[in-house]
Amino acid sequence: GNSVTQMEGPVTLSEEAFLTINCTYTATGYPSLFWYVQYPGEGLQLLLKATKADDKGSNKGFEATYRKETTSFHLEKGSVQVSDSAVYFCALHTSGTYKYIFGTGTRLKVLA
Amino acid sequence: GAVVSQHPSRVICKSGTSVKIECRSLDFQATTMFWYRQFPKKSLMLMATSNEGSKATYEQGVEKDKFLINHASLTLSTLTVTSAHPEDSSFYICSALTSGRTDTQYFGPGTRLTVL
Numbered sequence: 001g002n003s004v005t006q007m008e009g010p011v012t013l014s015e016e017a018f019l020t021i022n023c024t025y026t027a028t029g030y031p032s033l034f035w036y037v038q039y040p041g042e043g044l045q046l047l048l049k050a051t052k053a054d055d056k057g058s059n060k061g062f063e064a065t066y067r068k069e070t071t072s073f074h075l076e077k078g079s080v081q082v083s084d085s086a087v088y089f090c091a092l093h094t095s096g097t098y099k100y101i102f103g104t105g106t107r108l109k110v111l112a
Numbered sequence: 113g114a115v116v117s118q119h120p121s122r123v124i125c126k127s128g129t130s131v132k133i134e135c136r137s138l139d140f141q142a143t144t145m146f147w148y149r150q151f152p153k154k155s156l157m158l159m160a161t162s163n164e165g166s167k168a169t170y171e172q173g174v175e176k177d178k179f180l181i182n183h184a185s186l187t188l189s190t191l192t193v194t195s196a197h198p199e200d201s202s203f204y205i206c207s208a209l210t211s212g213r214t215d216t217q218y219f220g221p222g223t224r225l226t227v228l
Contacts, residue, residue: 036219044219045155086213089155090148093217098144099211100217104155 002027005101006090013080013110021075021106023090028040028071031092033057033066038087038105047075047088080110115139116208118220125196126228133191134225135206140207141186146217147179150203162189168174 007022014026023029032051038102048057062077073090088101115138125131135145143164148156159179160170168181178200180192189208193200203224207217 026200034216041222041224043116043221044207046218049216098146098161099158102155106154107153 002031002092002094002101003105004086004092004101004107007049008106009087010109011106013108015082015112017110017111019075019077019080019084019108021088021090022026022074023073023075023103024081025073025090025092025101025103027069027071027094029094029096031094032090033064034100035062035064035073035075036089036091036102038089040086044089080108082110082112083110085110092100114210114216114218114225114226116142116206116218116220118134118204118206118223120223122224124226124228125220128195129199130192130194130195132207133193133204133225135189135191135208137187137208137210137218138165140208140210141165142189142210143186144209145189146207146209147181147189147191148205148207150205150222154203159191162176193225196225201225 003026030094034049035047037047048059050066056065064075084111087107089105091100117136119134145162147159159174160168162168162183163182170176183189205222207219
């Protein structure tokens with residue numbers, strides 16, 4: 001079945017450090033891939049998405065590229081800020097179903 | 113655009129009582145809404161899929177008689193936790209699909225339920 005695997009957290013970085021959060025997936029067909037962010041005490045916000053191979057999603061300095069050959073959708077940011085501290089969820093969706101498959105989430109803590 | 117609200121944001125209730133949580137799509141029509149449950153430091157667990165005007169589809173292991181879902185209009189779905197117990201304490205999050213886009217879910221801010 002479909003699944004999403006994220007790197008274990010928490011990830012602790014200093015401000016302005018480079019961020020990578022790994023995400024790999026298993027899916028039949030051609031899924032759409034998403035990154036959602038959850039700030040403390042809040043719901044999930046869509047951060048970025050990509051719907052086909054080689055697409056790059058980007059938003060607020062975050063980027064992720066849909067790599068079909070490695071079945072990956074790693075999240076990157078060149079310079080993190082304290083305000084980026086949150087939990088990041090990778091997710092996939094395949095056509096023909098409305099369901100999302102979420103990864104377990106990766107907690108990011110950025111220190112000033 | 114694509115804003116989803118939930119009410120209440122926090123609720124504390126006594127064991128044995130019922131609690132209703134509302135999920136509204138504010139600026140779009142949502143033919144399909146989802147209810148998730150999130151345990152501390154865990155991912156989201158899909159509880160059920162709610163389609164306007166029809167019965168909800170529950171995931172395996174979710175008690176439909178305990179978690180009543182009603183999707184009465186294109187902008188409102190409700191989750192009622194009946195005869196709540198402390199183990200029902202959790203963060204409940206809804207999401208909605210816009211009728212024109214079936215690949216992107218928009219999430220509400222969540223409802224923290226505490227059962228004493």
